[in-house]
Amino acid sequence: MTSLCHNIINISCVKNSWSNGVRISLYSLMILIILTTLVGNLIVIISISHFKQLHTPTNWLIHSMAIVDFMLGCLVMPYSMVRSVEHCWHYGEVFCKIHTSIDIMLSSASIFHLSFISIDRYYAVCDPLRYKVKIKRSVIFMMIFVSWSVPALFAFGMIFLELNFKGSEEMYYKHIHCKGSCSLFFSKTSGVLAFMTSFYIPASVMVCIYYRIYFIAKGHARLIDDTSQFHISLEETNGISRRRERKAAKTLGIVMGVFLICWCPFFVCTVMDPFLDYTIPPALNDTLIWFGYLNSTFNPMVYAFFYPWFRRALKMILLGKIFQKDSSRLKLFLDSNP
Structure with missing residues (x-):
């Protein structure tokens, strides 16, 4: 027997038939x-604060x-979980718009950050x-400020003004929309x-900047290797600083790569779906x-793997040392740069 999301048969969405x-x-x-998303990003927030x-x-x-990722895990993922498993939306149309807007805003805010x-790493390296x-x-x-405000204006403006339906209203309301759904819909435009x-x-922009950072950092490394035999003490100091900056750039490059791998398939399918007459299942x-969403889960793991300061901060948080007097002034690394 077919299960429905709503008691009005003709306009109701169909529940999934999973066991x-x-x-x-x-x-x-x-x-x-x-x-994992909530705990990992909360540790990053507490550590840096x-x-x-x-x-x-x-x-x-x-x-x-990390606040963006934490909010995604707190405000978006739980409701998306119920929708994904049940194939029904039980929270009303207004909250559907709010949820969709926050989802788009936070996803966009990640890539803006x-x-x-x-850009910050470009100048540092x-x-x-x-x-x-x-x-x-x-x-x-x-x-x-820009990373939060522009995605917020874009997301809430797009959804609440229904600009995402522009040019495909008839297609959506006649062939796609059903009672008890909360799906993200875009017209071609x-x-x-x-x-x-x-x-x-x-x-x-990100890929181009990191591509340039990579080659400039490589050139710095070659220059240090060529001159270190003549200026050992000075170049050792510069070499340590350069290596630290290159490591930071590499780590943040991996964070960017994880983002692209996680979100690229979704964005490609989203932009292609209208041109394929909405045939993507x-x-x-x-x-x-x-x-x-996994991108928000992976980011703290990248920090934990590459940044010693994160692991030390995690240990202090778990042991409760952050509640000790003057714990905020404890040194997590020797130099002034992590």
Whole structure:
């Protein structure tokens, strides 16, 4: 017997026909993803907020991005989990719009943060002498403001003004919409606009910047190797600094790569779906959305693997040392740069 999401048969969406075993497995997996996302990003937020040594320009951007990822796990993933497993939306049309807007906003905010982080790393690695002049605290907070405000205006404006339906209203209401659904729908025009704004343009800027950082850092490494035999003490100091900056750039490059791998399939399918007459199965879209959400889960793992300060901060948090007097002034690394 077919199960429906709503009691009005003619307009109701159809529930999935999965067994209880499959549902329990999916719920367990998604709850694990949500909890890992929340705990990992909360540790990043607490670490950077608490320890004064971590109050650097790059870390404030990472801190803001961790808040984005934490909010995604807190405000978006739980409702998406129920929708994905049950294939029904039980929370009303108004909350559907709010949920979809927050989802788009936070997903877009992640790549905006990563774009600004790439700019920050460019000046740190390629123009270190003028880094503190160009990347001041006021500049960082302006980057953070733009990373939150532009995606918020874009997402809520797109959904609440129903610009995403523009040009395809008849197709949506006659062939796709049903009572008890909360699916993300784009027309051809709005789909291309969302793809370009939220993904393609900032991602392209990121890739170009990191490509340039990679070759400049390589040149620095060669220069240090060639001259170190004549200026051992000075070049050792410079070499350590350069290696630290290259490591930071490499780590943040990996964070960017994880983002692209996680979100690229979803954005490509989203922009292609209107041109394929909306033939991409909803189950595939749901899968790709969760694959994108995994980006927010992986980011703290990247920090834990590459950054010793993160592992030390984690240990202090777990042992409760952050509650000790003057714990915020504890040194997590020897130099002034993580």
